[in-house]
Amino acid sequence: MHESRPMVALDFPSLRDVKNFLLRFDDHEKLYVKVGMELLYQEGPVVVDFLKFQGHDVFLDLKLHDIPNTVGSAMKGLARLGIDMINVHAAGGIEMMQQAKEGLIAGTPAGEKVADLIAVTQLTSTSQESMQHDQMIMTSLEESVLHYAKCTDEAGLDGVVCSAHEVQKIKSVTRPDFICLTPGIRPAGAAKGDQKRVVTPEEARTIGSDYIVVGRPITRTENPMQAYQTIKNEWNGHF
Numbered sequence: 001m002h003e004s005r006p007m008v009a010l011d012f013p014s015l016r017d018v019k020n021f022l023l024r025f026d027d028h029e030k031l032y033v034k035v036g037m038e039l040l041y042q043e044g045p046v047v048v049d050f051l052k053f054q055g056h057d058v059f060l061d062l063k064l065h066d067i068p069n070t071v072g073s074a075m076k077g078l079a080r081l082g083i084d085m086i087n088v089h090a091a092g093g094i095e096m097m098q099q100a101k102e103g104l105i106a107g108t109p110a111g112e113k114v115a116d117l118i119a120v121t122q123l124t125s126t127s128q129e130s131m132q133h134d135q136m137i138m139t140s141l142e143e144s145v146l147h148y149a150k151c152t153d154e155a156g157l158d159g160v161v162c163s164a165h166e167v168q169k170i171k172s173v174t175r176p177d178f179i180c181l182t183p184g185i186r187p188a189g190a191a192k193g194d195q196k197r198v199v200t201p202e203e204a205r206t207i208g209s210d211y212i213v214v215g216r217p218i219t220r221t222e223n224p225m226q227a228y229q230t231i232k233n234e235w236n237g238h239f
């Protein structure tokens with residue numbers, strides 16, 4: 001699939017900052033937003049309630065990674081928030097991912113759609129060198145990502161977080177509809193910051209990413225609405 005809206009990473013410390021940011025957009029603009037640890041740990045679930053009430057779709061990017069029982073129970077609670085997508089770390093293992101899925105299904109209120117559940121392979125801030133040195137995984141980075149993608153598929157999840165560089169191979173070893181959500185998006189010339197495996201929105205489209213996640217190139221600009229529209233146009237091939 002191709003989600004036409006770039007997912008906006010709401011990496012802010014407070015709900016007040018989120019509200020100020022959203023004021024820069026037209027009222028009718030319904031976004032697909034990503035809520036991560038920074039915001040959720042400061043504000044709690046109220047932030048999700050607010051965003052859903054405003055009509056936005058929400059990816060809860062908490063990257064759960066713990067023993068299977070703990071992750072399963074946490075998922076059961078999080079499922080009640082009415083989120084659209086949520087994730088875990090594939091490094092937690094197949095059993096952990098299976099329990100995450102069971103918890104998500106068990107916690108989803110009757111009649112509501114179960115959120116997409118995806119797993120992080122290797123963070124886009126990780127290079128092959130840092131992976132080998134820090135994690136002592138001595139394969140290539142691509143092999144590690146493909147291995148985690150296959151484990152994620154085996155566990156019955158919907159897809160993975162990866163860099164766009166790995167999308168085509170992941171789909172060839174899993175299935176075409178296996179979700180590949182790709183952060184590490186940088187318009188040409190934009191600062192990479194801590195990201196290592198980056199592509200432009202246009203490259204992500206031609207490669208076949210299903211979702212792109214964009215934070216600072218939208219949230220840390222003078223005109224977020226304009227930056228969002230420019231990235232959205234590039235992502236959709238409208239120049």
Ligand SMILES: O=c1ccn([C@@H]2O[C@H](COP(=O)(O)O)[C@@H](O)[C@H]2O)c(=O)[nH]1
Pocket residue numbers: 009011036120122123124125161162183184185193195213214215216217
């Ligand atoms: O591998 C990953 C997984 C998650 N992220 C998250 O995406 C955004 C990217 O923000 P930028 O400002 O565009 O770099 C951020 O919230 C990360 O936590 C990721 O970058 N890579």
